[in-house]
Amino acid sequence: MLRIAVPNKGALSEPAVAMLHEAGYRQRMDRRELVLLDSDNNVEFFFLRPRDIAVYVGSGKLDVGLTGRDLLVDSTADAEEILQLGFAASTLRFATRPGGPRDVTEFGGLTIATSFDGVVAPYLERQGVQASVVHLDGAVETAIKLGVADVIADVVETGTTLRNAGLEIVGDPVLESEAVVIRRRGDAEDPRVAQFLRRLQGVLVARRYVMMDYDIRAELVEQAIALTPGLESPTVSPLHDRGWVAVRSMVPTREAQRVMDGLYDLGARAILTTQIHACRL
Numbered sequence: 611m612l613r614i615a616v617p618n619k620g621a622l623s624e625p626a627v628a629m630l631h632e633a634g635y636r637q638r639m640d641r642r643e644l645v646l647l648d649s650d651n652n653v654e655f656f657f658l659r660p661r662d663i664a665v666y667v668g669s670g671k672l673d674v675g676l677t678g679r680d681l682l683v684d685s686t687a688d689a690e691e692i693l694q695l696g697f698a699a700s701t702l703r704f705a706t707r708p709g710g711p712r713d714v715t716e717f718g719g720l721t722i723a724t725s726f727d728g729v730v731a732p733y734l735e736r737q738g739v740q741a742s743v744v745h746l747d748g749a750v751e752t753a754i755k756l757g758v759a760d761v762i763a764d765v766v767e768t769g770t771t772l773r774n775a776g777l778e779i780v781g782d783p784v785l786e787s788e789a790v791v792i793r794r795r796g797d798a799e800d801p802r803v804a805q806f807l808r809r810l811q812g813v814l815v816a817r818r819y820v821m822m823d824y825d826i827r828a829e830l831v832e833q834a835i836a837l838t839p840g841l842e843s844p845t846v847s848p849l850h851d852r853g854w855v856a857v858r859s860m861v862p863t864r865e866a867q868r869v870m871d872g873l874y875d876l877g878a879r880a881i882l883t884t885q886i887h888a889c890r891l
């Protein structure tokens with residue numbers, strides 16, 4: 611039985627559950643369920659606080675977990691990242707009041723509030739800055755207004771929360787994060803983990819690519835394939851009309867419309883894109 615940690619709340623929770631569902635796993639109906647057995651797939655899901663996931667996986671009690679890179683780095687858990695999941699993308703940034711310090715080099719002697727002291731304190735040390743780091747559990751933007759800190763370091767996605775708090779980003783990004791799959795560092799290769807990762811990779815590919823079909827005159831097929839090279843090699847099939855061939859190829863979803871325009875201009879017709887539901891490459 612593969613034991614998998616899944617975030618039970620917060621920004622990671624819903625997209626993580628959606629991805630597991632797309633990968634064919636049973637998911638909980640009730641948010642209060644703590645453990646869910648998917649006996650068809652021989653997997654058990656444990657719904658845990660996002661921050662605790664690296665601890666469970668690092669201790670070897672659970673085989674793999676879905677969490678944020680920032681939470682993994684922030685923890686002292688002995689776990690490592692094995693797959694990037696492409697959602698919950700965010701950046702850990704410093705912010706302060708307008709007129710405050712403009713750069714990390716000006717943070718000396720100041721107080722910095724953050725929920726990510728495990729990332730921020732070593733970062734400041736590496737920069738040779740001596741500042742005091744205060745841990746807060748959340749809503750750190752308020753720390754400046756209440757005089758608890760001069761600077762904060764927090765998760766920024768759109769920047770709306772900072773703007774609404776009247777704060778400005780300063781300095782370089784501390785850490786780029788996204789949802790990731792983690793396992794205990796140094797764990798031996800496990801075929802059940804490999805299969806779990808293949809399923810998630812299948813979802814990532816299905817989300818990022820569409821299948822494109824079109825007909826093209828045989829003498830133009832090389833030019834057409836230059837527009838749709840596919841992941842390895844496109845399928846080219848003869849049509850009943852010998853002057854034409856049918857081509858089938860995977861195309862990145864966000865390029866699909868531009869590629870269709872290019873193919874049309876080249877003379878391709880019956881250009882269709884279809885959604886990929888699942889795949890194993």
Ligand SMILES: Nc1ncnc2c1ncn2[C@@H]1O[C@H](COP(=O)(O)OP(=O)(O)OP(=O)(O)O)[C@@H](O)[C@H]1O
Pocket residue numbers: 619620621622660661677678679680681698699700748765766767768787788
């Ligand atoms: N607005 C956001 N956009 C993208 N990712 C985010 C956002 N807010 C948080 N995250 C990511 O979600 C993960 C956990 O943050 P989240 O706020 O959901 O949990 P938490 O703060 O530990 O828990 P809680 O706030 O519920 O106590 C982190 O990896 C973080 O980078």
Ligand SMILES: O=P(O)(O)OC[C@H]1O[C@H](OP(=O)(O)OP(=O)(O)O)[C@H](O)[C@@H]1O
Pocket residue numbers: 620621747748749750764765766767768769770771772
């Ligand atoms: O840049 P934005 O798009 O505004 O998003 C960033 C905000 O989202 C998260 O807060 P969350 O909702 O998790 O609240 P929390 O502070 O209680 O964790 C994070 O801590 C920021 O405050």
Ligand SMILES: [Mg+2]
Pocket residue numbers: 620748
């Ligand atoms: Mg939060």
